[in-house]
Amino acid sequence: MSKELKTGIVSLLIIGVGIWGYNFLKRQDVFSPNARHFFVEYANINxxxxxxxxxxxxxxxxxxxxxxxNPSPEKKGTLLVRFSLQNNFEFSKNSIAKIYPAGLMGGQNLAIVPSYSGDKAVSGDYLQGEVKSDLFSSVGEKFNPIQDKLANVLVHVDSLVVGFNQTLNQEARQSLNRSILGFEGTVYNLNKTMRSINKLLEDNKSKIDVTLDNTKKITEDVSKITEDLAKAELGKTIKKLEATIDNANGLLVGMKEGKGTLGKLVSDDKLYTNLANATKEMEELLREMKLNPKRFVHFSLFGKKPKPYNEENNNKNVSNDK
Known part of the structure; x- marks a missing residue:
């Protein structure tokens, strides 16, 4: 075998190994040319x-x-993903190709969520695309509405502060400062008063204790008196008192109606007049006996008669012998 042939064979082997290595690094299996491939469209592949x-x-x-x-003008800006399957697992065209996070360290993978209803998916078909948010994206998505609301709140707060500053002129601000200082003084005086009260309580703690003990003793005595009253036959006493009051009321009613001696005395004017006249005559008789005793007890050896009754002298309280 010539050197040129050997060199050509080695070169072909090197080229073949290089192609295989390149595809291996790309995770492409050059020994499976009949693998199925599918397409999915995404607005964002994350x-x-x-x-x-x-x-x-x-x-x-x-x-x-x-x-x-995507080369289609109607879908300009969308991304077209082509993936291949070496597995003969069958699923329908209604299956979903979902992008999901590979882990906390980053990276995304593609998962087929198989559906078995509808027509069977064949190589070259388009599947429905879906993106599953990772932890940070999910937090960001949930935080975005809050961020917008917070921005609106800050804008309103800023407007409120501006309006407040415009409302409070220099004089109003000075008045507000004086009010705050006055409130601070009030709080200081209140603290001072509380300290004085605390000191007063501490200084008179023994007296307060004695007062409380006396109060407790008085309460116990009152409780004992109440208990004694409860044990006493108070009901019978009250009934007797009611009977006595009824008798007194009956006596007063009888007097008012002219019954009995007191009733006649109270209601009969003639009896009262006679009694008054008798009393007056008795008074005159006693005065006459005092002024002229000789008329009632007479001792005379020579037969001298006492002077007769003189009404004028009696009224003047003068004796007839004068």
Whole structure:
């Protein structure tokens, strides 16, 4: 064999090994030319790259071959992903090709979510595309609406502050400062008063304790008195008192109706007049006995008669002998 032939064979082997190595690095199997390939359209592939693996139910069944922009003018800007499957697993055209994060370190893979309803998918068909957000993207998506709302709130707060500054002129600001200083002074005085009260309580703690003890003792005494009253036959006493009041009321009613001596005395004017006249005559008789005792007790050896009753002298409280 000539050297030129050997050189040609070695060159072909080197070229073949190079092509195989290149495809191996791209995860392409040059020994499986009959592998099925499919297409998926995405608006954003979230970092999916060529040679990313393709899985079905977690099992690696293929790889991404090519990622290009869609040449169709109607779908300008969309990305067209071509992937191949070396597995004969069958699924329908309604299956979904979902991009999902490969791990926390980054990278994206493609997963086929198989559907078995509808026509069977064959090589060259288009599948529905879907993107599963990773942790940071999910947080970002959820934070974006909050960020927008926060921005709106900040704008309103800024407007409020501007309006507040425009409303508060120099005089109003000075008045507000004085109010704040006055409130600070009030708080200081309140703290001072509280300290004074605390000191007063500490200084009179013993007296307060004694007062509380006395109060407790008084409470106990009152409780004992209440208990004694509860044990006493208070009901019977009250009933007797009610009976006495009823009797007194009956007596007063009888007096008012003229029953009995007191009733007649109270209601009969004639009896009252006679009694008053008798009292007056008794008073005059006693005065006459005091002024002229000789008229009632007479001792005379010579037969001298006492002077007769003189009403004028009696009224003047003067004796008849004068």
């Amino acid at each position: 970092g999916l790259s060529e040679a990313s693996i393709v899985t079905i139910n977690g099992l690696q069944v293929g790889k991404v071959d090519q990622i290009t922009f």
